[in-house]
Amino acid sequence: MGDRNERGPSTRRRRTTISGEATGASARQANGGKASGPGGQGEQDAPGSARRHKGSNDVKDRLSCHRLQESLLSSESGYSNYRGILNWCVVMLVLSNARLFLENLIKYGILVDPIQVVSLFLKDPYSWPAPCLIIGNDAGHHWPPGTISEGAGTFLHFVNLSAVLCFPPATVLTLSSMTPVGGVFALGVYTILFLKLFSYKDVNKWCREIRQATARPSVHRANGSAVHSNVTYPGNLTHRDIYYFIFAPTLCYELNFPRSTRIRKRFLLRRLIEMLFLMQLQVGLIHGWFPTVQNSMKPFQVKSYFQVLTFLFLLQVPNHMIWLLFFYWFFHSSMNFVAELMQFGDREFYRDWWNSETVPYFWANWNIPVHKWCLRHFYKPMLRKGVNKLAAQIAVFLVSAFFHEYLVSIPLKMFRLWAFMGMMAQIPLALFVGRFLRGNYGNAAVWISLIIGQPIAVLMYVHDYYVLHYGGVSEGGAV
Numbered sequence: 001m002g003d004r005n006e007r008g009p010s011t012r013r014r015r016t017t018i019s020g021e022a023t024g025a026s027a028r029q030a031n032g033g034k035a036s037g038p039g040g041q042g043e044q045d046a047p048g049s050a051r052r053h054k055g056s057n058d059v060k061d062r063l064s065c066h067r068l069q070e071s072l073l074s075s076e077s078g079y080s081n082y083r084g085i086l087n088w089c090v091v092m093l094v095l096s097n098a099r100l101f102l103e104n105l106i107k108y109g110i111l112v113d114p115i116q117v118v119s120l121f122l123k124d125p126y127s128w129p130a131p132c133l134i135i136g137n138d139a140g141h142h143w144p145p146g147t148i149s150e151g152a153g154t155f156l157h158f159v160n161l162s163a164v165l166c167f168p169p170a171t172v173l174t175l176s177s178m179t180p181v182g183g184v185f186a187l188g189v190y191t192i193l194f195l196k197l198f199s200y201k202d203v204n205k206w207c208r209e210i211r212q213a214t215a216r217p218s219v220h221r222a223n224g225s226a227v228h229s230n231v232t233y234p235g236n237l238t239h240r241d242i243y244y245f246i247f248a249p250t251l252c253y254e255l256n257f258p259r260s261t262r263i264r265k266r267f268l269l270r271r272l273i274e275m276l277f278l279m280q281l282q283v284g285l286i287h288g289w290f291p292t293v294q295n296s297m298k299p300f301q302v303k304s305y306f307q308v309l310t311f312l313f314l315l316q317v318p319n320h321m322i323w324l325l326f327f328y329w330f331f332h333s334s335m336n337f338v339a340e341l342m343q344f345g346d347r348e349f350y351r352d353w354w355n356s357e358t359v360p361y362f363w364a365n366w367n368i369p370v371h372k373w374c375l376r377h378f379y380k381p382m383l384r385k386g387v388n389k390l391a392a393q394i395a396v397f398l399v400s401a402f403f404h405e406y407l408v409s410i411p412l413k414m415f416r417l418w419a420f421m422g423m424m425a426q427i428p429l430a431l432f433v434g435r436f437l438r439g440n441y442g443n444a445a446v447w448i449s450l451i452i453g454q455p456i457a458v459l460m461y462v463h464d465y466y467v468l469h470y471g472g473v474s475e476g477g478a479v
């Protein structure tokens with residue numbers, strides 16, 4: 001899954017990971033005594049004495065085979081290389097779904113065929129409104145500084161941002177040929193564009209505010225060139241600069257992004273292979289579990305809540321696996337691929353959210369581009385204006401809940417607020433976990449909320465979608 005040359009095999013690394021000792025022989029020690037120190041003395045002896053020393057070491061090896069050490073899984077061991085476990089999870093994921101793949105292959109044929117998708121698009125591009133909607137966007141308009149007043153500029157930005165937010169949903173809701181997946185994709189792209197333009201506008205405004213102190217007229221290069229030379233406002237106001245930002249894997253604009261010195265071709269190829277493979281795996285898994293989700297509609301109809309619970313438990317594992325795969329595919333493979341291609345230097349797209357012992361830690365670490373945007377353009381400005389911390393946090397979660405609902409309800413063409421409520425439920429959950437659970441218990445609570453919370457929302461949306469579009473629910477099997 002990761003980069004092999006970043007870390008050697010675990011067998012080679014094992015001892016250094018545990019305690020930093022160079023070799024196993026170096027740690028020999030008498031029962032009840034202390035470690036005898038590195039066994040490097042023999043290395044300084046003459047060849048004859050080295051042979052004798054080696055012989056006596058062999059004897060010692062045969063006599064003693066224990067040393068003072070912790071078990072690997074104890075936290076005291078300091079061991080942290082769980083790469084093999086991660087690979088095991090992937091293998092288990094593939095094997096545990098193999099039966100389902102085979103069954104579906106026999107029943108429904110090949111469900112995932114990327115070549116078919118491309119050829120269909122090429123044959124009739126006008127029946128694919130989502131890609132057309134995305135291709136049609138143009139973000140690169142700006143006026144040279146001084147052409148219009150600050151107030152007029154703010155108004156025009158407001159109009160532009162409103163159009164970015166409202167035009168795509170109007171298209172999605174009015175075009176019957178728009179599929180839910182196409183709708184999510186198109187709205188996702190426009191939401192990203194909205195956040196980026198918001199950031200672009202803010203940063204340029206901040207630059208204007210400090211312009212007197214910082215402006216240097218001798219600016220030659222802007223973002224988009226890997227040659228390092230600091231750009232200052234208004235030297236950044238170029239099409240090249242804004243388009244570099246639009247395609248860069250970040251939501252926060254900066255006049256001088258950190259840049260890597262070269263494109264590592266092997267790294268790029270590995271990320272590309274991961275992207276293609278994991279995308280197929282995700283689509284395959286979604287197709288594989290689709291009949292199960294459909295079958296779960298029947299218990300809703302007959303109001304058998306025990307059966308609903310059973311389906312919920314059945315759904316939670318594949319749903320969670322798909323989500324984990326999505327995380328790796330999007331935040332590691334895809335974002336690193338784009339960053340490498342654009343020589344974008346800041347690769348902190350996620351932090352160790354899996355160790356979250358509190359809910360706020362999870363939200364501050366799992367999606368760094370969004371978190372950074374929230375902090376920089378919404379949360380901190382509110383705090384600076386004197387809003388208290390809890391109110392500011394609630395406001396951030398309200399905005400986030402709005403966008404979650406926007407990205408689900410509009411493509412499905414139904415308004416149910418499950419995603420909104422799921423996001424808002426994070427606040428009481430955070431208060432509860434923070435108040436009553438600590439350490440591993442807190443970590444388990446975060447995992448449980450992720451594993452159980454999402455399938456509940458998925459099930460609710462799928463159920464409502466079926467009731468709305470099929471006037472009831474099917475008896476199972478594919479539609």
Ligand SMILES: CC(C)(COP(=O)(O)OP(=O)(O)OC[C@H]1O[C@@H](n2cnc3c(N)ncnc32)[C@H](O)[C@@H]1OP(=O)(O)O)[C@@H](O)C(=O)NCCC(=O)NCCS
Binds near residue numbers: 360375
């Ligand atoms: C709401 C949210 C922004 C809070 O983040 P947090 O890191 O828990 O917030 P904190 O209160 O600990 O403070 C964060 C920053 O604000 C700063 N800060 C705190 N009080 C401040 C004040 N009065 N004035 C200025 N800055 C202040 C802190 O120093 C800290 O700065 P740093 O990041 O540079 O260290 C975060 O939970 C979040 O991003 N939520 C939404 C996430 C989301 O919806 N993601 C969608 C994923 S799909």
